[in-house]
Amino acid sequence: MSLVGKKFPSIAVDAISEMGDNLKINIFEEATKNNKKVLLFWYPKDFTFVCPTELHAFQAALPEFEKRNTIVIGASCDTNEVHFAWLNTPKNNGGIEGVTYPILADTNRNLSNILGILDIDSTEYSEETDSVIVEGSNVTFRATYLIDETGKIFHESVNDMPLGRNVNEYLRMVDAYTHIQEKGEVCPANWEAGKEAMNADRKSTAEYLSLN
Numbered sequence: 001m002s003l004v005g006k007k008f009p010s011i012a013v014d015a016i017s018e019m020g021d022n023l024k025i026n027i028f029e030e031a032t033k034n035n036k037k038v039l040l041f042w043y044p045k046d047f048t049f050v051c052p053t054e055l056h057a058f059q060a061a062l063p064e065f066e067k068r069n070t071i072v073i074g075a076s077c078d079t080n081e082v083h084f085a086w087l088n089t090p091k092n093n094g095g096i097e098g099v100t101y102p103i104l105a106d107t108n109r110n111l112s113n114i115l116g117i118l119d120i121d122s123t124e125y126s127e128e129t130d131s132v133i134v135e136g137s138n139v140t141f142r143a144t145y146l147i148d149e150t151g152k153i154f155h156e157s158v159n160d161m162p163l164g165r166n167v168n169e170y171l172r173m174v175d176a177y178t179h180i181q182e183k184g185e186v187c188p189a190n191w192e193a194g195k196e197a198m199n200a201d202r203k204s205t206a207e208y209l210s211l212n
Contacts (some may be wrong), residue, residue, distance in 0.1 A: 001116065007151045010115045011039040013153035015073075016080040018087060021090060024103060028151045030071055033108075038147040038176075039170055040104075042117060042140040046078045046086040047094065050164045054142070055096045057167045062101060068174045077082040077139050106122075109138070117143040119157060148181075148210055 010028040019025060031038045041046050041058065043051040058072055065072050076083075083103045089095020121136040133160040142159035155173050159165060185197035188208060196211075198204040 002146075002156065003153050004116065004156055006153055008145065008147045008153050009111060010151070011111055011114070012087060013075075013111050014107065016083045016105060017102050018100045020087075021086050022080055022098075025073065025102060025104060025148075027073065027145075030073070031147045031149055032151045034071070035149050037149060038145075039065060039070055039072050039174070040075060040145045040147065041072075041165070042075045042112065042143040043137045044137070045076060045118075046082050046160055047089075049078075049094075050142075050162065052086075052091075052094055052096050054164055054167075055099050056091065057165075059096075059099045061167045061171065064171055067175070068171070068178065070174055072101045073104060074099075074101060075112075075140070077106050077109055079107050080105045090151060097138060106140075112140050115145075117141050117163070117192045119167070144170065146170065146177070150204065172209060174208065178191070183203070 008028045010026060011023045012026045015023040027038055027040055041054070042101050043054055045051060046166060054073060054128060056058040058074065063070055083105055085167055086096050087099060088097060090097050099156055109118060113120050118139045119137045119141060120134055124133045126133050141161065142163065142165060144157045145153055146155035154177050172192060175193040177198060179185065179187060183197065186200045187197050196208065198208045
């Protein structure tokens, strides 16, 4: 079920800073109390393969997000201790040393379960053990959420495990949404900052199509 257009769940989650400080972060409040947009990206596991390439890519783009009044936060279901060990592992050894944004540690899977982004094939209740048996990795897919200053989700995307994200696309989405907020126009396909947008009416669409 898509969450676009809805408020992001207001729930505090364990997190860690680059310095190893244990935090509690509520994404909804990060947006609304700071009057900022938030980019929250989930990745499956620390110490894996595609994941560090993404964390470094978001780090490299961090100044661009900051220019756009946007906070970047990473997230997985690993513990703060594992996050910190990875933060202290050099880049040339597969680590994420140099990453400065906070990383959520959703170890109880409260938030990822609400978002519906866990890799679960099926669940089955076992009478013998009086427990629920989960089939699947029970870690998150590569889900990304863009949240505006009111706490509303204006973009979400979910990639399968092997598919790394294009960070520039999220910068484009932030630019487009900011343009809509400021100008009241709509942004056509492949729109980028500085290009012409449209009014939300038939005449404007026809004029745009005739020129493109």
